[in-house]
Amino acid sequence: MEADRIKWNERFGAEGAFLGERPSPFLAREIERILRLAPGRRALDVACGEGRNSIFLARHGFRTSGLDISDVGIAKAERLAHAEALEIDFHQVDLENCRIAGQYDLIINFNFLLRSLIPEEVGALAPGGLLLFDTILESPQLLVTHNPDFFLRYGELERIFAVFNGEVLFSEEDREGEMPTARLLYRKAD
Incomplete structure (x- = not known):
């Protein structure tokens, strides 16, 4: 969509990095587990923005796209x-x-929600591959000014991944603060 491209170009066009240069705290926290469990070192960063997480993965030996x-x-x-x-x-x-x-072997999807893309992501995982998901959770304050389709509902992330052949290794919902978040680490069956 051209409107989305324009919106994100404006955000990324400013000096500095829109979300900072450091990787997502969730990715940084989970990198040791990822390195231990990932069956290989091919990674995909979905909605990579200015590349902070892609760069972090490449620094850790992943061949990243x-x-x-x-x-x-x-x-x-x-x-x-x-x-x-x-x-x-x-x-x-x-x-x-x-x-x-x-x-x-690893797909990350941060700060982006397109429900129809999730089965595509799971399908692109190698056997035993990992999918790390971290995005915005619905909240009363956000729903006042934003489209609810772009937010996960409470418990939705676990329900989505329950239908796939694999296991959820970690799941949490942080409902506090200005930007509530849902996070999940999924491993595809071998």
């Missing part, structure tokens, strides 16, 4: 990766019409 709708975000990510001599394969794509090619 990143997808995002924003050409401005992708350009920033490429510059940051190049500055560290990291080879990351970034692609500008409209995730609403995306089909994930290839197979990955």
Whole structure:
């Protein structure tokens, strides 16, 4: 969608990084478990934005690809990766019409919710592959000003992943603060 690309280009067009340069705290907290459990080192960062999580994964030895709708975000990510001599394969794509090619040992999906893409992500996991999901949870204050379709409902993330052949290794909902969040670590069956 052109409107989404424009919106994200405006956010990523500012000086500095929109979400900062450090990786997601959830990813940083889980990296040791990921390194221990992932069957290989191929990773996909869905809605990668300016590449902070892609870069973090590449630093930890993953052959990483990143997808995002924003050409401005992708350009920033490429510059940051190049500055560290990291080879990351970034692609500008409209995730609403995306089909994930290839197979990955780790897929991360942070700060983005497109329910119809979740089965595609699970399908792109290698046997024993991991999917780390972290996105915004509904809250009364957010629902006043935002489209409810872009927020997870309470308990929804676990219900979504319960139908797939694998196991949820970790799940939590943080309902406090200005930005409530749901997080999950899923492992596909071997």
